[in-house]
Amino acid sequence: MLSExxxxxxxxxxxxxKITWPNGARIAFWVAPNIEHYELDPPPNxxxxxxxxxxxxxLGYSWRDYGNRVGFWRMADVMARHGVRGSVSLNxxxxxxxxxxIERCCELDWELFSHGTYNTRYFYGMNxxxxxxxxxxxxxxxxxxxxxxxxxxxxxxISNDETTQHLLAEEGIKYTLDMLHDDQxxxxxxxxxxxxxxxxSLEINDxxxxxxxxTPPDRFAxxxxxxxxxxxEEGAESGTVMCMPLHPFLIGQPHRISALDDVLRHVVRHDxxxxxxxxxxxxxxxxxxLAEAQSWIAAGTP
Amino acid sequence: MKGLPxxxxxxxxxxxxxxxxxxxxxxxxxxxPVMWPNGARVAVCIAVHMGHFxxxxxxxxxxxxxxxxxxxxxxWDYTLRDYGNRIGVYRLMKSLGARGLPATALLSAVLARRYPVxxxxxxxxxxxxxxxxxNMGRLHHSGVPLEDERATVQExxxxxxxRFGDAVRGWHSPAHSESSHTLSLVAEAGFSFTTGWAxxxxxxxxxxxxxxxxxMPLSQDLSDQRMxxxxxxxxxxxxxxxxxxxxTLDREAQETGAGRLLVVPITPWLMxxxxxxxxxxxxxxGIMARGSIWPATMGxxxxxxxxxxxxxxx
Numbered sequence: 001m002l003s004e005x006x007x008x009x010x011x012x013x014x015x016x017x018k019i020t021w022p023n024g025a026r027i028a029f030w031v032a033p034n035i036e037h038y039e040l041d042p043p044p045n046x047x048x049x050x051x052x053x054x055x056x057x058x059l060g061y062s063w064r065d066y067g068n069r070v071g072f073w074r075m076a077d078v079m080a081r082h083g084v085r086g087s088v089s090l091n092x093x094x095x096x097x098x099x100x101x102i103e104r105c106c107e108l109d110w111e112l113f114s115h116g117t118y119n120t121r122y123f124y125g126m127n128x129x130x131x132x133x134x135x136x137x138x139x140x141x142x143x144x145x146x147x148x149x150x151x152x153x154x155x156x157x158i159s160n161d162e163t164t165q166h167l168l169a170e171e172g173i174k175y176t177l178d179m180l181h182d183d184q185x186x187x188x189x190x191x192x193x194x195x196x197x198x199x200x201s202l203e204i205n206d207x208x209x210x211x212x213x214x215t216p217p218d219r220f221a222x223x224x225x226x227x228x229x230x231x232x233e234e235g236a237e238s239g240t241v242m243c244m245p246l247h248p249f250l251i252g253q254p255h256r257i258s259a260l261d262d263v264l265r266h267v268v269r270h271d272x273x274x275x276x277x278x279x280x281x282x283x284x285x286x287x288x289x290l291a292e293a294q295s296w297i298a299a300g301t302p
Numbered sequence: 303m304k305g306l307p308x309x310x311x312x313x314x315x316x317x318x319x320x321x322x323x324x325x326x327x328x329x330x331x332x333x334x335p336v337m338w339p340n341g342a343r344v345a346v347c348i349a350v351h352m353g354h355f356x357x358x359x360x361x362x363x364x365x366x367x368x369x370x371x372x373x374x375x376x377x378w379d380y381t382l383r384d385y386g387n388r389i390g391v392y393r394l395m396k397s398l399g400a401r402g403l404p405a406t407a408l409l410s411a412v413l414a415r416r417y418p419v420x421x422x423x424x425x426x427x428x429x430x431x432x433x434x435x436x437n438m439g440r441l442h443h444s445g446v447p448l449e450d451e452r453a454t455v456q457e458x459x460x461x462x463x464x465r466f467g468d469a470v471r472g473w474h475s476p477a478h479s480e481s482s483h484t485l486s487l488v489a490e491a492g493f494s495f496t497t498g499w500a501x502x503x504x505x506x507x508x509x510x511x512x513x514x515x516x517x518m519p520l521s522q523d524l525s526d527q528r529m530x531x532x533x534x535x536x537x538x539x540x541x542x543x544x545x546x547x548x549x550t551l552d553r554e555a556q557e558t559g560a561g562r563l564l565v566v567p568i569t570p571w572l573m574x575x576x577x578x579x580x581x582x583x584x585x586x587x588g589i590m591a592r593g594s595i596w597p598a599t600m601g602x603x604x605x606x607x608x609x610x611x612x613x614x615x616x
Contacts, residue, residue: 001358013392047373213534230576
């Protein structure tokens with residue numbers, strides 16, 4: 001067993017080489033809707049059971065299914081109204097099950113990246129060939145369904161195993177979201193190829209907040225705005241990243257959707273915000289800042 | 303029906319005072335009054351839990367708060383805690399530094415080896431370093447053989463003293479975990495105070511096989527780990543609780559003429575995240591606004607209390 005991921009070096013939140021975003025923005029703000037399918041009758045995994053109740057878990061299944069039937073459409077409309085694009089953390093089987101959803105994402109110019117095939121197929125215990133096969137198949141499916149290249153990755157339920165990041169790099173994935181160690185992009189150390197991490201979030205993610213921490217919608221909005229305000233302020237010194245991960249089955253409920261509206265209205269009101277996608281942030285950082293970060297680390301973060 | 307063994311209703315330690323010999327009972331109203339420097343009413347100590355949580359930490363006999371809760375390898379849990387030592391702690395340093403407030407780090411000793419740059423920055427900020435064991439996976443409990451536990455305490459102390467020298471005077475057992483030997487081993491390793499027993503507002507004396515330790519208060523009830531991480535309360539419930547505690551202690555100090563002590567336990571991966579740091583700043587400003595505080599490190603407070611205690615009992 002590993003005592004740490006071993007994929008990144010220590011980088012104190014001080015003295016870092018300055019990050020600048022396009023047009024003098026202080027913060028790169030991106031929204032990552034998790035568009036998922038949880039199977040009604042998935043196979044078991046030794047490290048995690050997909051459902052808490054015996055299958056079929058009708059309550060759990062139908063709650064999540066609501067996201068694709070109702071929540072997604074409501075959420076997408078609110079985002080479009082504020083001119084905020086999504087970077088979709090996509091269970092790519094959604095391309096086969098619900099092409100209507102992919103069509104709407106493409107119409108809105110959203111990025112699609114992979115969140116595995118189904119949210120009920122964990123990477124725990126997969127051998128390297130199996131992981132590689134999923135990554136390749138996901139790439140082909142996204143290409144076929146949308147014409148897009150696959151640049152980003154979030155392992156379903158963050159169930160990555162010890163070697164997953166290495167395989168992502170070898171398969172040409174450009175950015176990973178499996179690590180939550182920073183408020184800026186960072187280099188990722190892999191055995192071959194290139195990979196960076198860009199900030200995702202479990203702090204202002206609707207699943208931990210709304211489900212695990214019992215947060216009412218108005219407090220959810222207040223927390224997201226507080227997160228933005230601080231990172232916007234710190235971005236005056238060096239560019240920061242804020243990701244707002246969403247799950248349509250939660251945020252797209254009628255009693256919560258106004259919280260999203262509230263947060264996005266707050267964000268777009270600021271002038272030094274780069275409304276970006278994951279791919280755009282990764283490309284900009286890789287082109288303009290990656291080498292400098294690596295040199296600073298090599299020099300001992302002086 | 304057979305019932306329970308006959309000795310189940312024997313009470314050999316039923317007597318006045320404690321059911322152990324570690325310290326004496328002391329009712330707060332009967333404690334000898336302590337005077338803080340410049341007549342300050344409340345000594346304030348910011349205690350920062352700086353733990354390192356190994357991804358392969360043992361899950362038995364229990365998991366430290368913040369430990370790995372998800373299946374191995376939990377990047378989720380590991381990287382969110384590590385965020386505190388990369389970023390959160392720097393936000394706290396900035397907040398405290400801007401207000402001239404000292405802090406006491408309860409530090410996993412392995413961090414001295416892992417993050418030497420962070421150690422330099424803590425030293426530059428003049429934070430007091432106390433030893434919180436090796437890491438959050440190496441807990442102290444009755445299932446650990448005595449010699450193993452002794453080696454853990456000695457190794458942790460040595461790691462921090464190599465970097466910070468004899469200034470490392472305080473011990474905090476990770477996750478408030480102790481065996482019945484821990485306090486003796488801590489005294490044997492040359493520590494002068496320990497913090498983790500949550501049974502008093504004020505310092506008191508503990509007696510061990512290896513000599514005396516000052517026990518410094520450290521609440522779990524009133525901590526961000528309990529209120530924010532375990533109970534999922536809103537941030538403002540925690541910061542308001544701290545301010546309410548402060549108000550009560552300040553009033554008691556005024557009424558009794560005896561100094562009081564507020565230890566504020568905070569955690570970089572909790573209070574140091576962007577959406578909470580402003581609430582932390584407002585809390586600090588709230589404490590400072592009332593006046594008559596003595597902001598100090600835990601070691602300074604322990605030494606000051608001990609000097610008065612010893613003079614009174616000489």
